[in-house]
Amino acid sequence: MDCIFCRIAAGEVPAEKVYEDDRVVAFRDINPQAPVHVLLIPRTHVESVARLEDPGLAAHLLQKAAEVARSLDLEKKGYRLVINHGPLAGQSVFHLHIHILGGRPLSWPPG
Ligand code: AMP
DSSP states (O other), rough: OOOOOHHTTTTSOOOOEEEEEESSEEESSOOSSSEEEEEEEEESOOSSGGGGGHHHHHHHHHHHHHHHHHTTTTTTTTTTEEEEOSSTTTSSSSSSOEEEESSSOOSSOOO
């Protein structure tokens, strides 16, 4: 299996990392949709949120998403966390990732 996000987590593909620990990695999106656009991924390969079966990892991801957002100075003005699953949502990389978006007004409902 050749997964680009597994390779980023392993350090085999360069990425602008903003946080990492033994379970997760956060790095800047290559095609940012907001002034701050970071992706947070588990190191282990999980195809999508629909395949996330480890409640400990789920909690860690959510907690770290908020922590990374705070470290990027997004907490006061606000930010959005997005997880796309499947074709209608436009999931294009099949390794679970949380988009952390901020730095501009984010319209609602999302497109
Ligand atoms: P999604 O459409 O939710 O699957 O999001 C995939 C995201 O991964 C997109 O925002 C892409 O710009 C981003 N992306 C794809 N390849 C890379 C990469 N090598 N480094 C950083 N971000 C990437």
